[in-house]
Amino acid sequence: MSFLNTAVAALLPALAVAQSLQVPVVSLSEGATCGCAQLSSTFGNKTIFSNSTAYATEVIDFWDVRSDLAPACIFEPSSASDVSSALQILAGCGTQFAVRGGGHMNYPGANNINGGVLVSLAALDQNIVDAESQTIDVGPGSRWVDVYDALDEYGLYTIGGRMKTIGVPGLTLIGGFHYFINKYGFTMDNVLSYDVVLGNGTQVVANKTDNFELFWALKGGANNFGLVTNFKLQAYPIANVSITYQNFNESAIEDFIGATVDLVNNDGPELAAGSVITIQYNATTKEVTSFIMGMQEGTESPPSRFDAFSKIPSTSTMNAVMSPKQWHANLDTPNQMFRVQFAHKTMIPDADQLYRIYQGWKDAVDSISDVEGLYPTFVMNIVPKSALSVAKNNGVGNVWGLDDSQSYIIWQFSTGWANAEDDIRMTSWSRSLLDYWHQENQLMGLAHEWLYMGDAGEFQDPYVTFPRENVERMRQVRSDYDPLGVFTRLNWGGFKLSR
DSSP: OOOOHHHHHHHHHHHHHHHHOOOOOOOOOHHHHHHHHHHHHHHHGGGEESSSSSHHHHTHHHHHHGGGGOOOOEEOOOHHHHHHHHHHHHHHHHHOOOOOOOOOOOOOSSSOOOEEEEEEOTTOOOEEEETTTTTEEOOOTOOOOHHHHHHTTTEESSSSSTTTTTTTTHHHHOOOOOOHHHOOOGGGGEEEEEHHHHHOOOEEHHHHHHHHHHHTTTOOOOOOSOOEEEEEEEOOOOOOEEEEEEEGGGGGHHHHHHHHHHHHHOOOOOOEEEEEEEEEETTTEEEEEEEEEEESSSSSSSSSGGGGHHSSOOOOEEEEEHHHHHHHHTTTOOOTTTTEEEEEEOOOOOOHHOOOOOHHHHHHHHHTSTTTTTTEEEEEEEEEEEEHHHHHHHSSSTTTOOOTOOEEEEEEEEESSSOOGGHHHHHHHHHHHHHHHHHHHHHHHHHEEEOOGGGTTTTTTTGGGGOOOOOHHHHHHHHHHOTTTTTIIIIIOOOOOOO
């Protein structure tokens, strides 16, 4: 059966609902008044208004202070059926809404909304392990620490967030970096099935055999197609990991960057290993510090995959063997510390040029040293080519369409600051600096245009860096599965496909 026939057959129930459901064009306040009233009438205390103490807590349950907005009401579903009914209400009222999983996406409007409805998925926090099949069903209200806790009892582990408080849905739907991508691929490559509520309230399952095109589009295509209420993830029998945590001062930076390039170029799939690699600069004290948090599968200690770093004189080093649960329990990213913005570009690994970019970044930070609460970080996320082989060979692929002939480094500015009056200035600073060094890389033949949503800024468009045919395929999936445009017109925040 052709895809078109299969898709039409699968969508018949949804199309029947869609014929009776229209999305009115109304003002923000009119849509919110209608949506909040109907949600409250239908679900009672699952709908929270601004006069409740719970509301005050919920509206700051975000990592980035810039996400602290004022929704007209907050709806907290406790089942997929609740989500289904709520989406029908929101679509019928023309209510603009945002969806929050873990609240970690630092893109204003991606997971909260002024004057609309915030759908909080916190109560959909199931983590159900099937030890025999080595899978886990995970709800979109879970954070990765919850997932690792549930798997630990069975000596299992999965490919999820590197920091414990990152939410499951945001990371999984945009791709998902983990320490072990070099062997197992990205988080999205380890999703076996998605339970999805479409914009008209229809519930579908997307996997290799059912709704395949939707299954493919959700692997990196973000929140353009529906609301996922369950992720079935592959797990692996990994009871212990070997970790290294090494700190360095400024005199080691050039060698530190060289070791990063060495790692990405030699991080083959025979041994699962990966890292978090950052450089921080205090523009007041002029102190530079860098660190690597490395993790390797197994019990070899110190982990040999990070030998290039271990050869550099460090200010402190810790090596240990522990369970994944123990490791992640220490890796917190507390909410509400600052306003924070990411921005990145991608390049072919080159140590000399990366060092020049670092130096340019450090000099540029000095030019904004007067910004209150300034917290600048230079991040290098490695993408070994073996990480890209997983999608290429698994019979599904993903929306990125990257070939596995080349390894890459994502170089990123992660910048925190205190006050809203500096928002425009900080965006301008980051954007201009990023574009300058990307142009330099283009001239040197080192630039790659691909952008990863999880490290990109809100002023960047990852979709224009994906293969054109993949973008058109995603648009077709969106048209087939969300003909009402609920996840384009009403849920408009975050990285969205253009019309």
